[in-house]
Amino acid sequence: MDRTESTFSGSSRAALIDHDIAHIARVMPVSLRGDFGGPILPPAYWRKRLTALIESGQLAPAQLRKVDSLLLQLDQTASTPPPAWERFAPAATGPFEPTDAPKKVRSA
Template sequence: MNRKKNRLTDARRLALTDADIAHLRLAIESSARDDHPALPPAYWRHRLKRLVNEGDLLPKQRKKIDELLERLDAGPFEDGA
C-alpha cells in the first residue's frame, strides 16, 4: 500500500513540476516581449535553478528547463545578472 501511495506522490510531484515549467515558459516569453518587464531575468533564472535543485527531474523536464535558461541568456533583455 505504501508503495502505491509513494508512486502517486511521485506522479503528483512530477505533474506539479510540469505545470511549474509551463508557467515559467509563459512568463519568460511574456517578459522577453515586454520593454519593461515586471520581473527581471535574474528572478526567472532563480526560479528555474530552484526547480533543478529541488529534486529529481525527468530528462524531458531538465531539457525544458535548460532551454528556458538558454532563452534567458539569449535576451533580448539584459539585467546584468
Template sequence: MDADIAHLRLAIESSVRDDHPALPPAYWRRRLKKLMSDGNLLPTQLQQIDELLERLEPGASSDDE
C-alpha cells in the same frame, strides 16, 4: 512539475518580449534553478529548464525559434 515548467515558460516568453518586464531575468533564473535543485526531474524536464535558461541569456532574441 510539468505545470510549474509550463507556467514559467509562459511567463518567461512574455518577459523576454517585453521591453520593460515587471520581473528581471535574474528572478526567472532563480526560479528555474530552484526547480532544478528541488530534485527528481526527468531528462525532458531538465532539457526544458535548460532551454528556458538559454532564453534568459543576454542577447537571446524572442525570434530565435
C-alpha cells in the same frame, strides 16, 4: 513557492513540476519583453525559479531538457540589446499636453 514534499506522491510531484515549467515557459518571454517601463519581472527572478527547479533534484530527463532550454532562452534575451524604439524612448518629464490645444492667454 514552497511546497510540502511529504504530501505529494511521485506522479503528483512530477505533474506539479510540469505545470510549473509550462507556466514559466508561457509567462517568462512576455514578462521579459515587458512594457515601456522595461521588464515586468527581471531575468534574475526567472533564473532563480529555474535554478530552484534544477536544484530540487526531482526533474525527469525531459523536464531537465526543458528547463535547460528556458535557461538558454533567458541567456539569449539578456544578451540581445533592446530594440531601438525602446533604447531611445523619451523619458516622461511631465504631463502630456496636446499640441493642437488652444493656448491660454493671460489677460492683463
